[in-house]
Amino acid sequence: MGRSVLVTGGNRGIGLAVATALAADGDRVAVTHRDSGPPDERLLGVHAEMTDPASIDAAFAKAEAAHGPVEVLVVNAGITRDGLVLRMEERDFTDVVDVNLHGAFRTVRRAVRGMMRARWGRIVLISSMTYAYGAPGQVNYAAAKAGMLGMARSLAWELGPRNITVNVVSPGLIDTDMSREITDQRREHLLSITPLGRTGEPEDIAAAVRYLTGESGRFVTGAVLPVSGGLGLGG
Numbered sequence: 001m002g003r004s005v006l007v008t009g010g011n012r013g014i015g016l017a018v019a020t021a022l023a024a025d026g027d028r029v030a031v032t033h034r035d036s037g038p039p040d041e042r043l044l045g046v047h048a049e050m051t052d053p054a055s056i057d058a059a060f061a062k063a064e065a066a067h068g069p070v071e072v073l074v075v076n077a078g079i080t081r082d083g084l085v086l087r088m089e090e091r092d093f094t095d096v097v098d099v100n101l102h103g104a105f106r107t108v109r110r111a112v113r114g115m116m117r118a119r120w121g122r123i124v125l126i127s128s129m130t131y132a133y134g135a136p137g138q139v140n141y142a143a144a145k146a147g148m149l150g151m152a153r154s155l156a157w158e159l160g161p162r163n164i165t166v167n168v169v170s171p172g173l174i175d176t177d178m179s180r181e182i183t184d185q186r187r188e189h190l191l192s193i194t195p196l197g198r199t200g201e202p203e204d205i206a207a208a209v210r211y212l213t214g215e216s217g218r219f220v221t222g223a224v225l226p227v228s229g230g231l232g233l234g235g
Contacts, residue, residue, distance in 0.1 A: 121165075
């Protein structure tokens with residue numbers, strides 16, 4: 001019957017690609033969303049606010065009632081509030097860290113309850129190659145995404161004895177609604193430092209998640225897997 005999976009921010013872009021790929025493999029997949037539910041009828045949509053532990057708990061409760069305890073968690077939900085540091089309001093920094101990093105913490109903390117009891121679980125955090133190469137105007141976003149690496153490696157130590165793996169996937173420039181909002185100049189620069197010289201697709205990230213959560217990735221934990229066309233090479 002497959003596994004019980006929860007993908008945060010799984011109603012579009014990378015999250016939707018991950019969710020549909022795992023559903024196609026036979027998993028029972030729930031996705032969190034804030035506004036609109038998932039466009040794929042195979043997915044269970046559950047509303048959640050990453051800044052609200054009660055909302056996250058309610059989303060898990062709904063997913064678990066339908067699919068059983070969450071066995072695979074993919075943390076993808078995130079926001080941007082770009083701006084140069086001299087113009088960045090403090091709230092722009094704290095909001096991005098609260099959703100992207102603190103939200104990951106809240107979600108993982110809730111998920112590991114069942115995983116610890118089952119002595120099995122797979123957790124993947126979706127970061128960004130911004131952690132490695134930085135980006136002007138993204139002090140907040142880069143800090144939050146870099147924080148995921150330390151979080152995952154610490155969790156790998158904590159949860160490894162219970163056969164729970166924790167890994168990070170770091171996308172480069174992927175063709176999504178979020179990446180289409182960047183300026184042409186910024187896009188050209190990123191492509192110029194991407195050895196493959198092109199953008200990736202959300203399905204490229206989904207393939208990495210399938211590997212890390214599947215049987216082939218059972219001995220991988222605490223790892224950072226760049227899926228970036230070489231962007232940030234060596235970072």
